Amino acid sequence: MITGEIKSKIDSIWNTMWSGGISNPMSVIEQLTYLLFIKRLDELHTLKERKAARTGKPIEEPIFGPGQDGLRWSRFKETAPEQMFATVRDEVFPFIKTLGSQREDDGQGGSTYTHHMRDALFMMPAPRVLANVVDQLDDIDMADADTRGDLYEYMLGKIASAGQNGQFRTPRHIINLMVDMTAPTPLDVICDPACGTAGFLIAASESLRTHHGDAIYRNAKARRRFNDHTFHGYDFDSTMLRIGSMNMLLHGVENPDIRYRDSLAEGASGATGDDAGKYSLILANPPFAGSLDYESTAKDLQRIVKTKKTELLFLALFLRLMQTGGRAAVIVPDGVLFGSSNAHKTLRTLLVEEQKLDAIVSMPSGVFKPYAGVSTAILFFTRTDSGGTDTVWFYDMRADGFSLDDKRAPQPDKSDLPDILARWRNREAEADRPRTAQSFCVPKAEIAANDYDLSISRYKEVEYEAIAYDPPQVILARLAELEAEITDGQRALEGMLA
Template sequence: MVRKTKNEMPKTTAQQLGSLIKSARDIMRKDKGLNGDLDRLPMLTWIMFLKFLDDMERIRETEEELAGRKYKPAIEPPYRWRDWAAKEDGITGDELIAFINNDEAVRPDGTKGAGLFAYLRSLHGANGGDRRDVIATVFRGTINRMVNGYLLRDVINKVNSIHFTASEEIHTLSHLYESMLKEMRDTAGDSGEFYTPRPVIRFMVEVTDPKLGEVVLDPACGTGGFLVESFEHLRKQCKKASDFEVLQKGSITGGDAKPLPYLLCQMNLLLHGLEYPQIDPGNSLRFPLREIGDKERVDIILTNPPFGGEEERGILSNFPEDKQTAETALLFLQLIMRKLRRGTGGKRGGRCGIVVPNGTLFGDGVCARIKKELLEEFNLHTIVRLPNGVFAPYTGIPTNLLFFERDGPTKEIWYYEVPLPEGRKQYTKTQPMPFEEFGPVIAWWKDRKENGHAWKVSAAKVVESGYNLDIKNPNGKQDLEHLPPEQLTESILKKEQRIAEIMAEIKQVLADGIK
């Protein structure tokens, strides 16, 4: 008899779930209303979302009945998954499409009423902030793009075979779901969306070290990578029931204005165990900075805001006149600075880890004025310079991780340049940066000493340079890819001048030889 190891998944859990999701996606590929993976992914997501909710409702309903309490479901009959989706021979074809899409339709119980999506969008919690509000917000940004009701019934039947009531299946599905997110990221990279590699996220969360009771925010959360990793980090600190209650109520917050990432983030967090994700579906930059007070401030911000892009004039007017810019990353940096909690009464100030493009380090004008405020009012204690290709294939722009706290002005800045492995010129999509490459940085973080990859610079030196944070490793070789444009141009001109001088010398030697 072969004994299974503790971590070995039964075939009926891991392999069956994988094949179920694959076959469901294969079915959707036959539907003429779907054009690509970005259409199929939200399709699967909202279906799994409703199945997951119904399974969770069943568990809570049983718990409340055992406790002698009446349970009020988030979704009422006949709109629960069990009412319209669970039966293999249930409504199908045009009838199914009409029930899902139309504002008014014949419901599975034969009565007339609001269609499924219309009903879900109308939900609202008694006091706000509960699961019904999450459901309503999710479906306000969701459209059913599948037009063939018979193929849709096949997909629903496949998903119905997944039982979210089993903890092992939820764990397995969360990994399968993240692989789906990766496919979406790979496709979205061509349209200018940059998603943060998991090793970078894990490193930033580990060194920022959120503590239970602190509030973590990602104002540009995308599919929720930083929030999921922060949630897992905080969950490890929970020892008793009250700890889990603290974790569930307001510890994890985020925002993303795009419907698809918003939906994916909600599902991702739900699958990892966050019962009521607090994700804002609006543009995080829409509020005037001056109106953000202490109540809106948080303990920790971890984020990778969009690089480049342009915001409408109405958004720019939310920022000080001398700091208005079309560079989205700089707008988010100002928002973050405003949103971090002040350190008062011996309490630690808010802290941030943010991904920024290299241009933020050496930028002048508006960028320099923002960095001036950053150094004067925050402690920019660490800049980690990432190696080439970490964000491949989305962008080849050199990137940096800035870590700062709201606990007084900057006195000195530590730099750490993460090297490429020997023999590598850059990371690629097929050979990405593994988390293990951050091991030396993590070891150095708590006991900082200068070495071949780490050095420190006084804030006074940065001020003298016009707030240029693009300071090279004094112990390393010059990397032209990280030079500001003016220095790069000067370097090229000097080299060309030297080449011309050498060519002139060679020409003279040849001329002398001929004589």
């Protein structure tokens, strides 16, 4: 989690930009992201230089070419405010907008990053504001991936409408849990249809590097598949697309498919056209704070489930986007698990009877604080179109390693996440676990008999410990003794005052 020191630094930078004339919170975030991106580029180039110095070989894929040394953060930060402003506005910013454009020169169509950056604007109002912000950002170490992600999370959390728009980052440890449980492989085609800052796609790319590094970098073809064809994300916020593209590029994915798309809208839905049945793994935390008009919602999704609720429509979308045999790990509000409307029941029946519902991890309501206090769960399912659900594995997550209040203070000794992953990987041993345990399996027939209710409370058994109380006569005698002591004490006080 982000530390108090970094929070105070970001608050100070935010106030500097606000007082300098950038009053739109999303504009503040966007400009800060550009500067953080520029800073990170210099850090990455420095790492390449150090590697080259150690090995005695030329720098591999240098970020800054000959004559571009002055564009580096470490160089222009030492210049006077007026010169720095001119350099960033006229040279550095155009440079970052064209990163990846060499792909167009190579006949490869250019990167999605370049496409999204074409409309980016440099909005720093004055040299003194830029110099002040650069000085403050220079103290923040961007080498750690968690720090970069937490910076985005904290900045997005400063937007008052974040809870309404769904534009807050899923906690990294929850993302990592979902990625570890789905275990991406080099053959996967991965999608997040509500990608935001691309946190799920980044975690999946890091998992692939850690566990399948030799395979994804085996040759030029494998490298091209990893960089160009593995990761796909949609969002309908242009700022989020730019931030997500920069985030992916910073994490070493050169050309992810990050596109503008209102995933649920008629005529633009990812469930139609070439994307239907395209993806083997979906990782998502879609917006679930609203409803849509029937007229504006994709008709192919309405054929799966007739509803206006976005959380149900996104589940229908995921099923349409998945390949047969494809798997998904998605976060849903608890209402999806037990809602009584026809749409809720239809979708749950579909997941259990026509697809393969693998698991439900129930999360405590504090996981998304301070941005939202809603109770949520993670659904794991596989598209089969022919059933396959025999039992559903339930886990009652009670702690995630952080306090469940608005402070979200680290509590590393209180985390169920390692146990969740270990038990998931050894699910065969879970079959005989009692219903009083944190994890257990429920047969499909029992779920069907309960009207496809998927809430863990429906199946979990609570153990009540019998407490032995003294007989009433003994309790009354004890009360009489206490009353006598009080009376004696009162008389003693009265005697002292006489």
